Amino acid sequence: MNLDWTVAWQYRFMLAEGVLVTVLLTVFTMAIAVPGGIVVMLARQSRFAPLRMAGTAYVEFFRNLPLILLVYWAFYVLPMIVDIQLSPFATGLVALCLNVSAYNAETFRAGVNSIRRGQHNAGLALGMSQWQVMGRIVLPQAVRRILPVLASTWVSLFKDTSLVSVIAVGDLAHNALQIRSQTFRVLEMLTVMAAIYWCLGYPQAKLVDWMHRRFGVSE
């Protein structure tokens, strides 16, 4: 078999661009889906029944659809419903945010429910409002507790961004597969792509583990 690894070097700028898009997609998705997850979680915990039902419906809908379907849906159907043409990048971002917000909402809900009722009461007894108790007492503790879960969501997300390559977003997967089809260097490009994903993903996972040790609070 005749292998030619120089193809990766030849196309290094295209690969680098793909890496940049993948990283940006991950960062933007999480930057939106963390507050998004909190909002959906608060809706699910609301004392107002319609809001609670809306939150639950959101989570159950988006959590149980394959992400790739969401990506296609955002690309083909969304522009028909709302009259705006988004760039492929923004379309991919929407699909990812819808999905990850649903997961984050469940993660936050588990975290918030794990904080015992007494903490809530201690805040209320000082005269705090429900919102202040949530913001100052419950959420900060919950976030520390769920950091490992958010971390694995992050690492999954980093890899799952590759699904947006199907709508021609120029991420790492899309660019690598483009190079493959132009050069016919299948084994080389798939291996290089795997190596890049792994090399980028592993330190992220380690970093979040470290954050957990650093910021984790014991009782």
Added chain:
Amino acid sequence: MTAYARIGAGTQPVIVYHEVVKRYGSFTALDRVSGQVNRGEVVCLIGPSGSGKSTLLRCTNALEPFDGGRVLFDGVELPRAESEARHVRRRMGMVFQNFELFPHMTALDNVAVGRVTVLGEAKAAARKRARSLLAKVGLSDKEASYPATLSGGQQQRVAIARALAMDPEVMLFDEPTSALDPETIGEVLNVMKQLADEGMTMVVVTHEMTFARRVGNWIIVFDHGRIVEEGPPAQIFDRPREQRTKDFFSHLGWGG
């Protein structure tokens, strides 16, 4: 009434309970409980576990919604709406059995957070106040410590300082020493006695009979969600009138 003049008698009580009823399903935790707490008094609620004394305490600052009757604070009925309850709660300090310090904050910030969040005070001013309160409970050297690194007695003293930070008109103690190791109970009771000596109005749910007798001015005995009897400590501890009070003391091994 006997010849005993209750502290604050004749003035408007800080807290009035009027026929308070609380049910959990078919279980009646409070069965038309009436009573009062006067300004400057240390009222101790005693009685067997599950007799309703902690429930009444939690009804006092509306942490526990109740099913019937009224609670008046400073002459005004407790609001039923959660959004208004907080204006009353911040005028009462509460100390919990399990301390419930905020584990993600230092001792200093635990004490300061109420003033910053609820009163909107600047952080520096709130911390200054918190420092003097930590000094008051003898924990000046622990201001940078997180709760997990403190002993139970130290945590409870921080919790007392946290409640005091809001300049409460009354302090509510819910079995403040029940979760403590025996050797740290004394340091918490000493802080509470100091508060009582300063004239703080206190409602204390406790199993510490020695404390109730020496520091309390008025003792209320609970059983099965009702007040069995109430009176000054000398009367309750030395000459209890009710058989159920005597039974309770004999269960505790307290020679009545």
